[in-house]
Amino acid sequence: MKFVIAALLFFATAVQAAQAPGTLSDPALEARARALQKELRCVVCQGESIDESNAPIAADIRRLIRERIQAGESNEQIKQYLVGRYGDFVLMKPPLEPNTWFLWFGPAAVLVTGGAIAAMVVVRANRRAKGT
Amino acid sequence: MTAEIGQLSLTLALALSLVLAAAGLAGARVAAGISRQIASSAAIGLLVFIVLAFGALEYAAIVSDFSILNVADNSSLAKPMIYKITGVWGNHEGSMLLWLLVLALYTAAIAFAKRGSERLTSAALGVQGLLAVAFLVFILFTSNPFLRIDPPPFDGNGLNPLLQDLGLAIHPPTLYIGYVGFSASFAYAAAALITREFDASWARAARPFMLAAWIALTLGITLGSWWAYYELGWGGFWFWDPVENASLMPWLVGTALLHSALATERTGAFRTWTLLLSIAAFSLSLIGTFLVRSGVLTSVHAFANDPERGAFILIMLILAIGGALGLFAWRAPSLETGSAFEPVSRETAILTNNVLLVTATATVFLGTLYPLFLEAFTGTRISVGPPFFAVTFVPVFVALLMLLPIGPRLAWRKSEMAEAVRPLMPALGVALVAAAIVSVLADSHVLVAAGAFGLAGWVIAASLLDLFRRRVKTAAAFAVAVAHAGLGITLMGIAGTTLWRAETLSLLGPGETAQIGPYTLTMVRLERADGSNYAAIRANIRVSEGNRTIATLTPAKRIYPTEQQETVETAIRTTGVSDLYLALGDERGTGRYIVRAYYNPLAPFIWFGGAIMALGGLTGLWGRIRARNAQLAPNAVPAE
Numbered sequence: 001m002k003f004v005i006a007a008l009l010f011f012a013t014a015v016q017a018a019q020a021p022g023t024l025s026d027p028a029l030e031a032r033a034r035a036l037q038k039e040l041r042c043v044v045c046q047g048e049s050i051d052e053s054n055a056p057i058a059a060d061i062r063r064l065i066r067e068r069i070q071a072g073e074s075n076e077q078i079k080q081y082l083v084g085r086y087g088d089f090v091l092m093k094p095p096l097e098p099n100t101w102f103l104w105f106g107p108a109a110v111l112v113t114g115g116a117i118a119a120m121v122v123v124r125a126n127r128r129a130k131g132t
Numbered sequence: 133m134t135a136e137i138g139q140l141s142l143t144l145a146l147a148l149s150l151v152l153a154a155a156g157l158a159g160a161r162v163a164a165g166i167s168r169q170i171a172s173s174a175a176i177g178l179l180v181f182i183v184l185a186f187g188a189l190e191y192a193a194i195v196s197d198f199s200i201l202n203v204a205d206n207s208s209l210a211k212p213m214i215y216k217i218t219g220v221w222g223n224h225e226g227s228m229l230l231w232l233l234v235l236a237l238y239t240a241a242i243a244f245a246k247r248g249s250e251r252l253t254s255a256a257l258g259v260q261g262l263l264a265v266a267f268l269v270f271i272l273f274t275s276n277p278f279l280r281i282d283p284p285p286f287d288g289n290g291l292n293p294l295l296q297d298l299g300l301a302i303h304p305p306t307l308y309i310g311y312v313g314f315s316a317s318f319a320y321a322a323a324a325l326i327t328r329e330f331d332a333s334w335a336r337a338a339r340p341f342m343l344a345a346w347i348a349l350t351l352g353i354t355l356g357s358w359w360a361y362y363e364l365g366w367g368g369f370w371f372w373d374p375v376e377n378a379s380l381m382p383w384l385v386g387t388a389l390l391h392s393a394l395a396t397e398r399t400g401a402f403r404t405w406t407l408l409l410s411i412a413a414f415s416l417s418l419i420g421t422f423l424v425r426s427g428v429l430t431s432v433h434a435f436a437n438d439p440e441r442g443a444f445i446l447i448m449l450i451l452a453i454g455g456a457l458g459l460f461a462w463r464a465p466s467l468e469t470g471s472a473f474e475p476v477s478r479e480t481a482i483l484t485n486n487v488l489l490v491t492a493t494a495t496v497f498l499g500t501l502y503p504l505f506l507e508a509f510t511g512t513r514i515s516v517g518p519p520f521f522a523v524t525f526v527p528v529f530v531a532l533l534m535l536l537p538i539g540p541r542l543a544w545r546k547s548e549m550a551e552a553v554r555p556l557m558p559a560l561g562v563a564l565v566a567a568a569i570v571s572v573l574a575d576s577h578v579l580v581a582a583g584a585f586g587l588a589g590w591v592i593a594a595s596l597l598d599l600f601r602r603r604v605k606t607a608a609a610f611a612v613a614v615a616h617a618g619l620g621i622t623l624m625g626i627a628g629t630t631l632w633r634a635e636t637l638s639l640l641g642p643g644e645t646a647q648i649g650p651y652t653l654t655m656v657r658l659e660r661a662d663g664s665n666y667a668a669i670r671a672n673i674r675v676s677e678g679n680r681t682i683a684t685l686t687p688a689k690r691i692y693p694t695e696q697q698e699t700v701e702t703a704i705r706t707t708g709v710s711d712l713y714l715a716l717g718d719e720r721g722t723g724r725y726i727v728r729a730y731y732n733p734l735a736p737f738i739w740f741g742g743a744i745m746a747l748g749g750l751t752g753l754w755g756r757i758r759a760r761n762a763q764l765a766p767n768a769v770p771a772e
Contacts, residue, residue, distance in 0.1 A: 023637060038518075039517075039519055041515040041517060046373075047371065047373045047374065047517070048371075049517065049518075052364075052366040052368070087512075087513060088512070088513070088514045088515075089513040089514060089515055090515070091514075091515060092515055092516075092517030092518060092519050092520070093516075093517065093519035093520050093523075094503075094514040094515065094516055094520065099506060099510065099512060100502075100506075100514065102498070102502065103498050103499070103502045103516070104524075106494060106495075106498045106502075107491055107494045107495040107498060107524050107528070110490060110491050110494040111487065111488075111491040111528070114486075114487040114490055114491060115487055118483045118484065118486075118487050121483060122473075122475050122480055122483065125401070125471055125472055125473045125474075125479065126472075126473070126474055126475055128470060128471070128472035129472040129473055129474050129545065129546065130474075131472075
């Protein structure tokens with residue numbers, strides 16, 4: 001009996017961790033899945049990505065992503081499928097569409113306007129500095 | 133009895149805040165000396181009664197007075213004492229009262245410090261009074277923490293376990309000292325518009341308050357990020373979550389304000405703009421508070437769940453921001469704005485800093501609020517997450533950091549670029565060497581990593597040059613160098629963690645091992661580790677490097693029965709340069725648990741840098757106060 005326990009302990013210490021459930025054995029494909037997960041939103045959570053959510057639906061989508069990756073689909077195809085199912089809401093980076101133009105180009109507009117105003121201020125201040 | 137004391141104090145505070153607003157604003161007239169005295173006394177009285185009200189709520193929470201609804205809803209007998217004390221601001225009503233307490237503190241500080249002319253101080257007190265009126269009405273009529281419950285329950289519902297944490301306990305007060313601190317510069321800006329005292333004196337009067345606010349906000353954001361890191365269990369430090377963004381916006385505009393106000397003080401440049409930034413910094417603080425507090429972020433519809441609060445919040449925002457902007461539009465054009473400087477000068481540098489910081493604020497503002505507007509008006513739901521900010525916010529900050537070392541070297545009004553940049557050559561050398569070393573050592577993301585570390589090297593080395601060479605003479609220059617170096621250190625942390633983090637997910641039972649970074653993890657045993665108000669399972673994981681055992685880490689998972697919620701207690705081993713981060717996941721099969729392990733190179737630098745930035749601010753504040761005391765002392769030589 002003691003021998004059995006000792007043997008078990010021996011094997012136990014030598015055993016590498018089992019592959020975590022729900023991960024792909026190919027590291028390259030698994031890395032792709034992880035990267036893709038970060039770009040997708042958990043639709044029932046508050047601002048969490050699929051990658052970092054404990055919600056059951058996030059676990060389902062993690063599984064779905066791996067099945068489709070193994071079936072040979074591209075990241076774009078998988079995203080397309082999920083957008084079809086959940087809408088643009090599922091994408092962490094909103095697509096460039098007429099209703100997101102303001103979002104995407106707003107900051108650039110602020111930069112250009114601000115830069116133009118600043119340039120004007122500098123030109124006037126320079127004129128005054130040279131005038132005196 | 134406690135509830136009655138609290139209620140009475142709040143009611144009297146409301147009366148005093150009305151007196152403060154009326155007397156303070158009346159005191160803006162030259163002849164109204166009596167009003168100014170009344171305003172000063174009212175400011176002190178307001179603080180006394182709000183401290184009483186806050187104390188009453190604290191007392192009720194400490195003795196577990198469940199006859200008060202707020203305590204019954206948010207506390208429980210088994211909760212540890214420290215969280216009974218700090219849990220007071222872990223809910224809507226209590227946190228609004230804390231907000232008010234900080235406002236009263238700043239108001240009293242304005243009355244005591246008497247910076248600026250008597251009229252200016254009085255008008256600023258009046259504006260603070262108006263803010264206090266609005267918040268007191270809001271608290272008394274929609275968010276009263278002293279409502280009773282009959283019959284009182286035997287035990288309370290407890291506090292959200294995520295909030296039962298020391299980091300998060302001190303996070304809200306720190307953040308509020310920041311948010312509300314901008315009320316002081318807002319009040320001084322409004323006072324300048326009311327009294328038409330447009331010279332640099334208002335900016336000089338408001339400066340210590342701006343600095344105090346900025347320091348606290350820097351610390352608050354750093355603490356919040358650190359809390360998210362160790363408490364949420366995903367190894368991340370910033371999620372571009374709307375709640376985080378809400379605190380980042382006032383910080384960005386507040387940083388712009390600090391720079392712009394400096395120019396206003398020194399040369400009288402950008403007076404109009406500094407007024408506007410003061411209004412913007414506090415407006416964004418208000419928006420931030422209410423975004424988080426109104427529930428509008430969880431869902432647009434949550435806003436409507438409590439229409440009374442929602443409507444009140446909206447009216448208050450419109451009155452405060454609209455009122456200030458209206459006053460600005462009415463009075464500001466009469467400003468004399470004839471500053472004179474050449475294109476190569478500190479003024480231009482500060483203007484560039486402001487354009488970039490305002491653009492950065494715009495990315496965060498749109499990224500946070502645009503989805504809400506889109507959903508409210510069209511019903512379309514979109515998400516704006518980290519990938520959006522990576523392509524909009526990050527480039528703006530890169531530009532800012534590239535230019536940052538040059539700004540402080542330029543002289544006011546007129547400067548020589550070559551002369552200013554020449555002493556920076558060693559810093560450029562450090563940057564290139566850093567980039568070269570990183571591109572040799574890095575095995576992934578080589579280009580981005582070289583760029584990021586080159587940039588960090590540039591900022592840090594330039595700040596060190598400033599520290600150890602000629603410019604260290606004044607406290608102000610010292611403060612600038614320290615704060616800028618802190619930003620560079622944070623950048624290193626962000627770059628290291630983001631680019632080179634390693635993570636493994638493994639299923640471990642006793643005796644099983646996994647690899648992460650340079651470390652081998654061995655699950656030694658799993659055990660129960662219950663606390664007074666939770667049950668917990670704890671893993672003992674041996675960490676070894678090569679054949680040497682270097683630590684035993686104990687990540688755990690807690691279940692809080694009262695609140696019916698689970699939390700992850702991460703275990704972090706830091707060397708100061710990198711973190712090994714373990715989080716315990718779910719049980720799969722019998723006796724085996726999922727263990728998430730992260731190796732985060734340079735992660736500690738993120739918060740270390742934040743603390744250094746705040747330290748830089750503190751140095752500046754201290755220098756200011758010392759200089760003022762020297763001025764006030766008899767026979768003193770004027771400072772600077």
